[in-house]
Amino acid sequence: MGQYKFHIERLRSSGLRPTKQRLAICKVLFDRKETFHFTIDKLKKTFEKGTKKKISVATLYNTVHAFKEKGYLKEISLKGNQTFFDTNTKNHHHFYDEHMSQLVDIDDKNVSINYLPKTPSGKKIKSIEVLVKIEDNN
Amino acid sequence: MGQYKFHIERLRSSGLRPTKQRLAICKVLFDRKETFHFTIDKLKKTFEKGTKKKISVATLYNTVHAFKEKGYLKEISLKGNQTFFDTNTKNHHHFYDEHMSQLVDIDDKNVSINYLPKTPSGKKIKSIEVLVKIEDNN
DNA sequence: AAAATAGATTAGAATCATTCTAATGTATTG
DNA sequence: CAATACATTAGAATGATTCTAATCTATTTT
Ligand SMILES: [Mn+2]
Ligand SMILES: [Mn+2]
Ligand SMILES: [Zn+2]
Ligand SMILES: [Zn+2]
Numbered sequence: 001m002g003q004y005k006f007h008i009e010r011l012r013s014s015g016l017r018p019t020k021q022r023l024a025i026c027k028v029l030f031d032r033k034e035t036f037h038f039t040i041d042k043l044k045k046t047f048e049k050g051t052k053k054k055i056s057v058a059t060l061y062n063t064v065h066a067f068k069e070k071g072y073l074k075e076i077s078l079k080g081n082q083t084f085f086d087t088n089t090k091n092h093h094h095f096y097d098e099h100m101s102q103l104v105d106i107d108d109k110n111v112s113i114n115y116l117p118k119t120p121s122g123k124k125i126k127s128i129e130v131l132v133k134i135e136d137n138n
Numbered sequence: 139m140g141q142y143k144f145h146i147e148r149l150r151s152s153g154l155r156p157t158k159q160r161l162a163i164c165k166v167l168f169d170r171k172e173t174f175h176f177t178i179d180k181l182k183k184t185f186e187k188g189t190k191k192k193i194s195v196a197t198l199y200n201t202v203h204a205f206k207e208k209g210y211l212k213e214i215s216l217k218g219n220q221t222f223f224d225t226n227t228k229n230h231h232h233f234y235d236e237h238m239s240q241l242v243d244i245d246d247k248n249v250s251i252n253y254l255p256k257t258p259s260g261k262k263i264k265s266i267e268v269l270v271k272i273e274d275n276n
Numbered sequence: 277a278a279a280a281t282a283g284a285t286t287a288g289a290a291t292c293a294t295t296c297t298a299a300t301g302t303a304t305t306g
Numbered sequence: 307c308a309a310t311a312c313a314t315t316a317g318a319a320t321g322a323t324t325c326t327a328a329t330c331t332a333t334t335t336t
Contacts, residue, residue, distance in 0.1 A: 017302070017313065040293080056316035061294065063314095077269055079215045081293070081323070095258060110254040113268065117248045120233060123272040130251065130268050131215055134261040155284065155331070178322080194287035199323065201285095219294070219322070 014070040021055050025063050030072070035088035037076065037103040040064060076103065077129055093130040106132065152208040159193050163201050168210070173226035175214065175241040178202060214241065215267055231268035244270065 007026040008018040016022065028046055029038075040060050047055050064085060067073045076084040078096065084103065093111050095104040111130055119125055145164040146156040154160065166184055167176075178198050185193050202223060205211045214222040216234065222241065231249050233242040249268055257263055 019301085019314070021315075057293090058295080058316045058318095059314080062316090066314095075217050077215055077217045079213050079221060083217060083293085093253075095255075095261075097258075097261065104258055106253065106255050112252045114250045115231075115244065115248055115268070115270065117233075117244050119270075119272055120235075120242055122275055123233075123235065124275050126271040126273045128268065128270050130253070130266065132253065132257075132266050133264040134257055135264045137260055137262050157285070157330090159286075195322090196287050196289095196324080197285080200287090204285095221322085 010072075016066060016070065020053075021059050022063055024052060024055065025060070025067075029067075029087055032087075035086065035105075037084055037086050039082040039084055041082060077131070091127075093132070095132050095134050097134050099135060106130070148210075154204060154208065158191075159197050160201055162190060162193065163198070163205075167205075167225055170225075173224065173243075175222050175224050177220040177222055179220060215269070229265075231270070233270050233272050235272050237273060244268070 004018070004023050004026070007023055007030065011018040011022060011026070024047075025043070028043065040057070043060055043064070044057055047060075064073060068075055068085065071089060072087075074086045074089050076086050076094065078084050080098075080101070086103075088105060091108045093106040093108060095106060096102070113128060113130070115128075142156070142161050142164070145161055145168065149156040149160060149164070162185075163181075166181065178195070181198055181202070182195055185198075202211060206213055206223065209227060210225075212224045212227050214224050214232065216222050218236070218239070224241075226243060229246045231244040231246060233244060234240070251266060251268070
């Protein structure tokens with residue numbers, strides 16, 4: 001029974017019911033000053049700590065995917081065995097330290113791409129993502 | 139039995155033993171005119187067809203990862219539940235049709251990136267990958 | 277050159293990220 | 307306030323990947 005007004009409104013206006021599971025997840029994901037990157041497993045761990053009521057991992061998947069479909073989250077294209085999600089839904093790119101599994105945003109204003117090749121016939125561009133892999137010096 | 143000389147040499151010089159499993163996999167992956175993109179599952183299917191002797195899926199994983207470590211293959215950064223590998227080990231980028239799970243190479247000469255942001259401190263750039271997602275027109 | 281040892285490789289079994297689906301919950305209708 | 311339709315949850319199933327014990331191969335020892 002906290003300050004869920006905003007989340008309830010947004011869920012309703014997206015056609016999603018504001019269940020207590022979804023509101024708890026909204027609180028963890030969106031009641032922050034800064035956006036961040038996460039995996040389902042990291043999200044699960046935040047619910048295991050905190051005396052927050054248990055949420056099934058299947059529900060975490062359902063909810064995160066529903067939020068992604070509604071545009072509250074973006075999925076990041078990365079190799080590796082866990083999917084990364086991003087609460088920053090603006091167009092942007094990433095530095096990625098594979099060794100640390102650490103992502104850092106790069107504003108898309110700071111990247112310019114001049115690609116010459118024509119798009120394969122019958123297709124149009126949907127998005128352009130730049131991933132700059134980094135590693136420790138030396 | 140076949141013309142494995144080249145593969146045997148390369149494996150030996152990388153410190154990998156030229157087992158019959160590895161040679162069979164080399165033949166499928168590298169005895170071609172054009173490079174290509176594949177998943178472990180697609181590779182598995184090519185061995186299920188053909189009367190080629192059965193290779194355990196674990197061995198496909200072991201071998202593909204060993205080949206990647208030795209630089210015969212690259213892993214492609216994509217979301218989705220199956221990892222894509224690339225027999226094109228030159229620096230290059232991709233068009234990707236998520237709906238079709240279809241990758242097309244973009245030569246890196248055809249892409250120029252001017253990124254302003256400094257690399258996070260203590261880190262250096264390892265690689266830059268551009269993924270252009272495409273979809274059907276209209 | 278056979279046997280012993282060490283190290284590499286294979287592949288069945290285990291794991292774990294993700295998806296499926298039957299049960300439960302919620303809104304809408306009469 | 308039923309009854310019905312639809313949305314949501316979460317335990318179970320799936321499937322991609324990894325683990326590890328058994329097997330194979332190369333090297334060293336006798
Ligand atoms: Mn992937
Ligand atoms: Mn991923
Ligand atoms: Zn981001
Ligand atoms: Zn490629």
